Amino acid sequence: MPSTIVRNATILTMNDGLEIIEGAVGVRDGRIISVGPEPGGAWDQVIDAGGAYLLPGFIQTHIHLCQTLFRGFADDMPLLAWLKRCVWPMEAAHTPATLRASVRLASAELLLSGTTTVLTMETVHDTDVVFETLVETGLRAVVGKCMMDSDGEVPRRLRENTLASIDESLAIKKRWDGAENGRLRAAFAPRFAVSCSRELLE
Template sequence: MADTLIKNGYILTMDPDSGDLKKGEVAIENGRIVYVGLSYNGKADKIIDASGSVVMPGLVNTHNHAGMTLLRGYADDLPLAEWLEDYIWPVEAKLGPEEIYAGVRLACLEMIKSGTTTFADMYIHEQAAARAVEDCGIRAALSYGMIDFGDPERAESSLLKGRNFVKDFNGAANGRISAMYGPHAPHTCSQQFLQDVREQARKDDVKVHIHVLETEAELNQMKEKYGKCSVNMLHDIGFFDSDVLAAHCIWLSGGDMDILAETGVHVSHDPVSNMKTAAGIAPVPQLLEKGVNVSLSTDGCASNNNLDMFGVMKMTALLHKVNSMDLTVIDARKVLEMATVNGAKALGIEAGMIKEGYYGDLIVVDMKRPHLTPLYDVDSHLVYSALGSDVTTVLVDGKVLMENGQVLCMDEYEIMVEASKAAKKTDSQHLIDVLGLNNPSSDQ
């Protein structure tokens, strides 16, 4: 007997071998998909009626700093150096484990409500992030952000923290959490430190998550220091492999793209964040043409300012069409692949497709909405018209986290209250109280 049966929906499998089903059923047992087809013959403990909806793989967000939900809208429209040095870094220094726990729970709530079932994260106090992920039921690939700035003592301390995190949390939450190593970036980490991290990741058989060529300033800094760009430096020290997830990858040359393709590096594209910070436009069409696996991500809320992957999908398509002045570049189906199949591939998880044997990480999108009427093309509507708020039901590992718009795995209001309290600890002067936290008559 199946645990859950989803029926009467349009099944967007994202599986090239089976194709989509205009009206089908998906059965899940013990956290895995056991049937995809027209009519399931067995029984199920729970039945979800997806009439008028699309059933699709949960979205995979491959680059995030989830704890930065606490910094959403804190400082916007500023020069990058001023934004970082005068606002973001000073506030981050005030964040402790409990603040990060509150911020990551808020991020998980936001992601679940908008259809993300898996995310990759790199930030501080990542043990607290792991605790939040375990509590919320979402899937995540977590990495402790490591920086040494050429300081041997800091390098030793950072690597130890990373090793301990991998040891303690890889495979945690019944396998929903995978741990990665997270050296921040080539310009904030020494060559020796990057080599040490690379060696340790191979020993521990885990993946590596790193920022690469996010800004022109990084490109210039690397050329001045090493006489070569970040991609060439990392390639020369043997850092690149198919277990590396490289975020941003904006300032690439043609040769850089060839290296990424040859080494099997996975690229995480953050179009909204990159536009907001005026970092540049990643050459995604060219990367895809060369065979690089490119996935999608939001980045952190300080530079996005939300975690809605539906918005990221739309921006991905539009940005590269206008940048290339070619309406055919990165069509809707390709964008959907980047947000599902490619993301799962980058993180090495059996998800991103509705396929027998894969994780029961699925979402149901209600198509009976004014902005989705009439419906001619499902792919087009999901990318160009749908919103994260159109997601009504979310399953991770076969467990129903949200049903008919009601989050079942956590108390929404309590999470917003605790996150607001955590934000208040960092900057009470500018925080606007919309939840009534300062109202003495409030019962909350």
């Protein structure tokens, strides 16, 4: 992984004193190693910020990367009607290709707006596709496979067996938690009480 120095920056440190300092930020092996006066040594990449502001990336704590392609449909509907008539049928219609496109688009929008980390609950299937795409995009993420096993109005493709849902989530955690030098994490993501049995939630 190349080392990078961003020099000539106005740094919003977000430290306890909320200091704003003029200086440089050095990154080696994907980790920030210095903030302040420019350290010596050779750097693979040198970026002159030209006095621009440099601050930590924003964190989005509630998002569904899988829903990016159908954002804006029926936003004026009550939550349950919106889920049952719009979101769940569209999630059920996802293919690996459309899911990959949705995650790529969401990642680009987030990164271009300064968001570098997300907590995302995805759809029921193809969570590996989400992780594989995040490997490419560079976004830091905690990803949960959606777990839902109890609502009869859920499209058939999204209905899960309780134990199978738990087993799949455990397998995803084993495959992906801590991947990409800790940039990607796996979480358990029961959708909500309306679509989850007591057994699943417990």
